[in-house]
Amino acid sequence: MKATPVVRVADIEVDPAQREAFISAVREEMDESVRVEPGVLALYAVAEKDDPSRLRFFEIYADGAAYERHLQSPHFRKYRATTEPMIRSRTLTETIPIQLSSKLDPEQGVGRG
Amino acid sequence: MKATPVVRVADIEVDPAQREAFISAVREEMDESVRVEPGVLALYAVAEKDDPSRLRFFEIYADGAAYERHLQSPHFRKYRATTEPMIRSRTLTETIPIQLSSKLDPEQGVGRG
Numbered sequence: 001m002k003a004t005p006v007v008r009v010a011d012i013e014v015d016p017a018q019r020e021a022f023i024s025a026v027r028e029e030m031d032e033s034v035r036v037e038p039g040v041l042a043l044y045a046v047a048e049k050d051d052p053s054r055l056r057f058f059e060i061y062a063d064g065a066a067y068e069r070h071l072q073s074p075h076f077r078k079y080r081a082t083t084e085p086m087i088r089s090r091t092l093t094e095t096i097p098i099q100l101s102s103k104l105d106p107e108q109g110v111g112r113g
Numbered sequence: 114m115k116a117t118p119v120v121r122v123a124d125i126e127v128d129p130a131q132r133e134a135f136i137s138a139v140r141e142e143m144d145e146s147v148r149v150e151p152g153v154l155a156l157y158a159v160a161e162k163d164d165p166s167r168l169r170f171f172e173i174y175a176d177g178a179a180y181e182r183h184l185q186s187p188h189f190r191k192y193r194a195t196t197e198p199m200i201r202s203r204t205l206t207e208t209i210p211i212q213l214s215s216k217l218d219p220e221q222g223v224g225r226g
Contacts, residue, residue, distance in 0.1 A: 007157070007159045009161075009171075023211055026211070026212065027211070027212045030212045030214040031212070033214070034214040035214075041215070042213075042214065042216065043212070043215075044120070044171065044173075044212070044215070045210075045212045045213075046122065046208035046209060046210050046211055047208060047209040047211055048122075048206055048208060048209075049206075049207040049208055049209055050206075050207070052209060055211065056122050056206070056208065058157065058169075058171040060157075093162075093169070094161075094162040094163070095160060095161060095162055096159060096160045096161075096162055096165060097158075097159050098136055098139070098140070098158040098159055098160055098168065099136075099140045099143045099144070099156070099158045100155075100157050100158075101143040101144055101147040101148075101155065101156045101157070102147065102154070102155035102156075102157070102215075103147060103154055
């Protein structure tokens with residue numbers, strides 16, 4: 001039986017003057033997380049075209065335990081400490097997955113990698 | 114050379130009374146799109162836990178042409194026609210990809226499937 005993935009959405013507005021530094025830190029953290037954590041299935045970040053200091057995150061974890069482990073990982077804790085002063089506002093949204101269709105898993109939805 | 118993926122974010126609020134019908138239609142459309150369209154890499158839909166009639170979409174296309182083809186596809190057009198009366202508000206956001214880290218492509222980012 002497949003665990004239900006945990007999906008988190010985050011909307012983060014960064015200080016425009018520190019946008020590049022923020023992006024550099026978040027790229028490193030996302031890359032590392034997906035590479036070393038089996039339960040971190042996908043971490044996506046995009047900027048709004050009309051206001052590139054507004055960033056949208058969409059994150060897929062294998063299950064709740066994988067998400068909790070991610071929050072405790074050294075790379076995530078380092079990223080949070082580094083970027084905290086660069087952030088103007090942060091809205092984290094818990095979600096209920098409706099449909100996760102990806103070429104990652106032709107059986108429909110997101111598998112365990 | 115890899116084309117830059119096109120990522121779209123959509124925030125859709127549906128009529129709560131028609132939520133199940135909307136979800137059924139959108140699941141069918143997303144499943145079909147990822148299955149038959151080579152350039153539709155991932156379509157994700159989640160509901161906000163605090164207000165499940167508010168849905169968040171995160172969509173990844175191989176490039177702009179793949180996105181345009183998707184809009185013209187019969188399954189997408191059928192979905193739009195079916196669900197239009199169920200929707201209370203819709204915000205579509207164009208984005209600039211910052212980082213797309215997924216176990217889909219160990220080379221970092223989203224490949225062409």
